[in-house]
Amino acid sequence: MKILLPDSEGLKTAYQLSGKSAPQEKLPADPARIVYSAAHVTADPFSASAPSGRAAIDWETTLAFRRYLDGLGLGIAEAMDTAQRGMGLDWRNALELIKRTREELPHARVVNGCGTDHLAPEDARSLDDVSDAYLEQVDAIQGVGARIILMASRALVRVAKSPDDYKAVYAKVLSACDQPVVLHWLGSAFDPALKGYWGAPHFEDALEVALEVIEHNKSKVDGIKISLLDKEKEILMRRRLPAGVKMYTGDDFNYPELIAGDEQGYSHALLGIFDPIAPLAASAVKRLGEGDKAGFHALLAPTVPLARLMFQAPTQYYKTGVVFLAWLNGFQKHFIMLNGAQSMRALPYFTGIFRHADACGLLRDPERAIELMRSFLALYGAD
Numbered sequence: 001m002k003i004l005l006p007d008s009e010g011l012k013t014a015y016q017l018s019g020k021s022a023p024q025e026k027l028p029a030d031p032a033r034i035v036y037s038a039a040h041v042t043a044d045p046f047s048a049s050a051p052s053g054r055a056a057i058d059w060e061t062t063l064a065f066r067r068y069l070d071g072l073g074l075g076i077a078e079a080m081d082t083a084q085r086g087m088g089l090d091w092r093n094a095l096e097l098i099k100r101t102r103e104e105l106p107h108a109r110v111v112n113g114c115g116t117d118h119l120a121p122e123d124a125r126s127l128d129d130v131s132d133a134y135l136e137q138v139d140a141i142q143g144v145g146a147r148i149i150l151m152a153s154r155a156l157v158r159v160a161k162s163p164d165d166y167k168a169v170y171a172k173v174l175s176a177c178d179q180p181v182v183l184h185w186l187g188s189a190f191d192p193a194l195k196g197y198w199g200a201p202h203f204e205d206a207l208e209v210a211l212e213v214i215e216h217n218k219s220k221v222d223g224i225k226i227s228l229l230d231k232e233k234e235i236l237m238r239r240r241l242p243a244g245v246k247m248y249t250g251d252d253f254n255y256p257e258l259i260a261g262d263e264q265g266y267s268h269a270l271l272g273i274f275d276p277i278a279p280l281a282a283s284a285v286k287r288l289g290e291g292d293k294a295g296f297h298a299l300l301a302p303t304v305p306l307a308r309l310m311f312q313a314p315t316q317y318y319k320t321g322v323v324f325l326a327w328l329n330g331f332q333k334h335f336i337m338l339n340g341a342q343s344m345r346a347l348p349y350f351t352g353i354f355r356h357a358d359a360c361g362l363l364r365d366p367e368r369a370i371e372l373m374r375s376f377l378a379l380y381g382a383d
Contacts, residue, residue, distance in 0.1 A: 003370045005355070006382045008348045017370070020361030023299070025283040027073030032289030033259055033266065034246070035281060036075035036111060037274035038082035039066055040322050041089060041097065045336040052340045055084075055093040061332050062097070063104050068331070072282040074274065075109035076101065077149060081190060082272040083113075084319055085151070088338030091118035095140055102146050111182055111270075112141050115151035121193070124155035127169055134173040142178055149182040149225070149270075150174070154193040163199035163209040170213045180222035182248060182270065185210060187228040189315040203233055211240055218242050225250045225270045229315070231258055239264055252311045252318070256300040259285070260293060272318060273307045276325045277362060306356035309349070317344040321353050325362070328354065328369045335376070347380050 001019075004012040027035065042065070047056030069076055078101050079085055079094040089097070098112045116124075116133035124130055130153055141148055150173065160166055174181065188195040198206040198213075214221050223246030226234055231254040238247040249258040249267035258267040274281040280299050287295035310321035320341050327335040335342050354363075354373055363369040377383045 001366055001370060003373060005351045005373075006347065006377070007351075010382065012382070015355060017358050017363070017366050018361070019366075020359070022277075022279045022361040023283040024072075024279050025286050026071070027282040027286050028289065029073070031073070031285055033285050034075065034109075034248070034268040035274065035285050036077040036109070036248070036270040037069050037278055037281065038077040038080045038270065038272045039069060039275055040319060040326060041083045041338065042323075042326075042332045043334075043336050043338050045334050051336050051338065051342070055089050055338050057093060057097070057338075058332070059100060063100060065326070065331050066101055066105060066108075069275075069278055070105050070108045072278055073286075074278060074282055075111070076105070077111055077113070077270050078146075079113040080149070080151070080184075080272075081113075081186070081316075082275055082319060082322060084338045084341065085113055085115070086117050086154070086191070087316065087319070088341060091115075091137065095137075098141060098146055099144050102144050110147065111149040112146045113151050113184075114138055114141050114148045114181075116153040116155045117151075119155050121154045121158040124159045127156075127159060127165055130156045130159060131169050131172045134169070135176055138173060138176050147179055147181070148177060149184055150177075151184050152186045152191070152194050152197055154191070157194055157197060160199050163205075166197075166199050166209060167213055167216070171217060174217040174220040177220050180220055182222050183210075183214070183224040184250070185224060185226040185228070186250075187226075189229055189313065190227055191316060203228075207233075207237055207240075211237070214245055215242055218245055221245055223248050223268065227251065229253050229311075234258060234267065235262075238267060252307050253304070255307070256284075256297055256304065259300075260288065260296060272322065273303070273310065275322050276310070276357070277303045277306070277360065280360065280362070302360050303362075306353070306360060306362075309352050309356060312349075317341065320345045321349065324350055324353055325357055328357070328372050329362070329364045330368060347377075347382065350376065 119133040225248035227250030
């Protein structure tokens with residue numbers, strides 16, 4: 001099978017599909033690594049508010065994708081940035097998403113994004129405002145029996161004057177959590193509004209603050225996910241975590257190496273890239289648990305070029321690539337996103353996603369994917 005794909009200059013050349021097909025192996029219930037896939041949402045394109053107004057979600061298609069992830073044995077990180085949290089998905093719809101996933105998959109391994117996004121940063125006047133916002137979401141999520149991943153707060157960045165302010169807010173919020181939570185250190189590459197998180201401009205100082213927060217509240221902390229796209233920083237922090245506190249890699253550039261680990265430890269995973277590469281993620285971690293480290297790397301290493309393209313700067317628009325591939329693979333009937341985010345990447349990005357996905361065997365129905373890709377190119381006058 002072939003398709004004509006344009007390059008960055010518009011020159012079209014024939015691309016021969018690889019014919020590869022990703023394995024479809026289920027991760028066992030006791031995997032070698034705890035693995036969460038942050039999951040995207042499908043917009044409802046027929047709503048009067050779509051795509052740039054209040055979030056309008058196609059609930060059945062969104063939940064069907066979560067059933068698919070659970071069927072592969074993957075955990076689900078719900079209502080996170082992959083679901084466009086803070087970039088189209090507001091708190092009201094995030095809570096509805098959390099509730100529906102809880103009802104749909106009551107026995108699945110799920111952690112749910114808890115933040116302060118219903119409080120506009122410019123409306124935050126004090127640390128109490130931020131704490132109260134966090135606690136409102138904590139109460140709502142725990143009220144439906146769901147577990148929490150404590151997301152970074154734009155409002156806290158705005159009002160905090162020192163690292164001690166971060167320590168105070170986290171201590172107050174964590175004390176209200178009824179189960180150990182996953183903390184999330186989201187780097188400014190993913191959200192520029194979070195620059196200087198933990199009240200420190202440099203990583204070395206921020207690391208000390210984060211470690212102190214964990215140490216002082218370790219009975220309330222299951223682990224921490226860091227999304228800094230820097231493997232050395234993650235490894236450094238991983239080696240200093242208190243006993244029993246897990247590192248969940250959020251590094252969508254270096255995840256195979258970090259999950260495999262070294263002689264001093266390894267990272268579990270909570271990744272946006274595991275949405276589009278879900279079958280390979282499940283199969284690879286299954287093989288790792290079987291002692292087949294070479295097989296693990298053989299499956300995941302070819303996905304890294306796809307991930308590096310999908311998460312290229314400006315990194316916060318990686319969701320566009322995630323949903324584009326979901327559309328090509330038939331998980332949804334259209335390529336419309338919340339907040340019009342389908343327009344946030346250029347044509348060469350999409351043709352690159354197509355090529356890399358095919359090279360990894362991630363096009364579930366290549367003939368259908370070619371048909372959709374041709375219709376997509378036609379919108380750009382490149383059919």
